[in-house]
Amino acid sequence: MKKALALLAIVLGIHAGASAQSFSLGADLGANLSKIDGTSFSTAFKSGFLAGAYAQIRFGKHWGLQPEVLFIQSQAKTDSSFHQIYGGVVADPGTLKDVHLDYLGIPVLLTYRILKVIDLQAGPQFGILLNKNQHLLNNGEDAFKGGDVTLLAGAEVHILRLRVYARYGWGLGNINNISASSATQSDTWKNQSIQLGLGINIL
Template identity: 25%
Template sequence: MIKKLLFVVLFGAVTVSATAQEEKIRFGAKAGLNLSSITGDFTDELSMRTSFHVGALVEIPLSDKFALQPELMYSAQGAKYEFSEPGFTDESTIKLDYLNIPVMAKFYPVEGFSIQAGPQLGVLLSAKDKGEDSIGGEYDDDIKEFISSIDLGLNFGVGYQLEAGIFFEGRYNLGLTDINDENTSDDFSQRNSTIQFSVGYKF
C-alpha cells in the first residue's frame, strides 16, 4: 500500500514538474494608450479623452490552449467636456484615475494569438474636473466625493505574443456600474467606456 502511494505521489510530482516546464507561469509588465469616455444620460457634451495605462501582470497557464491572466493596472480615464452658448463657453477634462484589477481568461486558437475576456474591479484613486470657462477662468475642482469609489466592468480583447516575450494587446472595457455618487444620481446613470492598446513584455 505504501509503495503504491509513493508511486502515485512520485508520478504526480513528475507530471506536475513536466507540465510546469512546458507551461510555466510568466510575469510581465505593460503600458499603453487609453481612449476613454463616459456614456449614459446627459453625456452629449462629452467626448473621448486620450491618456494612458501602466501596470503588472502574471499569466498562469491552465493548458496548452487556456490561461488565466490577473493584472494590476493604473489607468487614467474620464472624458473631455465642451459646452458653448452665446456669451458663455466651458471646456474641461474630467480626470478619473483608477487602480484596475482585471482577471482575463485567455484562449489561444493558434500559437501566439489569444482571445481574451474577463471581469474588472476598479478602485477610484482621484477624480478632478480641470478646465476653463469664459466667466470664471481656469479651475481645477476635486470631484471625488461625487464619483463612486468602485467601478465594475467587463473586458474583451485580443493579443499577440512573440517568442521573445514581447506582446501586443487591444481591449475594450465596458463599464457595468453607475459611476455617479451624487444624491440625485438615481435620476440618471453614467458608465465608463475605455478602449486600450498595450505593448508589454513577459519573462
C-alpha cells in the same frame, strides 16, 4: 465590497498559479482611450495611459488566466447638458469641464489560445478610484463613486517575449455619485474604454 472582490481575484490568481503548467511575469505600458457614457458627457473618446504588471498562467494547450495590476488614467469631458442637469451644484456654470480620473485597475482575464501566437481574452476588471475630481462640483460632494467593475474583451498577440493587445471595456455599474435631489433628471454614467498596450515577459 469592490475592494474585497479585487482582493479575492488576486488570491484566486495566486492559487491558480500554484497549480499551473506554466507561469510568467511581465510589465506593460499602453494607451487608454476612454469616455463616460451618459447624457451629460461628450461621446468622444479621450486619450490617457496605462501601466502595470501582469502574470500569465497556462493550464494546457488552450486555456489560461491572466491577472494584472494597472494604473489607469481615464479622461472624459462634460457637455452643455451637464449644467442643465446639475446646475445647482456644478462649479463654473456654463463652462465645459475636462474630467480626469485615475484608477487602480485589477483585470482578471480568462484566455483562450486560438492560434500559436494569438489569445482571445475576456473577464472583469475591478477598478478602485484614486482621485474623485473634486473640482467638478462646488459643494464639496464627490461626483464619482469610489469603484467600478468593467467587463473587458479583446485579443493579444505574442511575439517571442513581447505581447501586443487590444481590449474594449464596458462599465457595468453607474459611477454617478451625485445625489438625485441635486439633478433635474436621472443620468446614469458608465465607463467605456479601449485599451491598447505593449508588454514584455520578464520572468
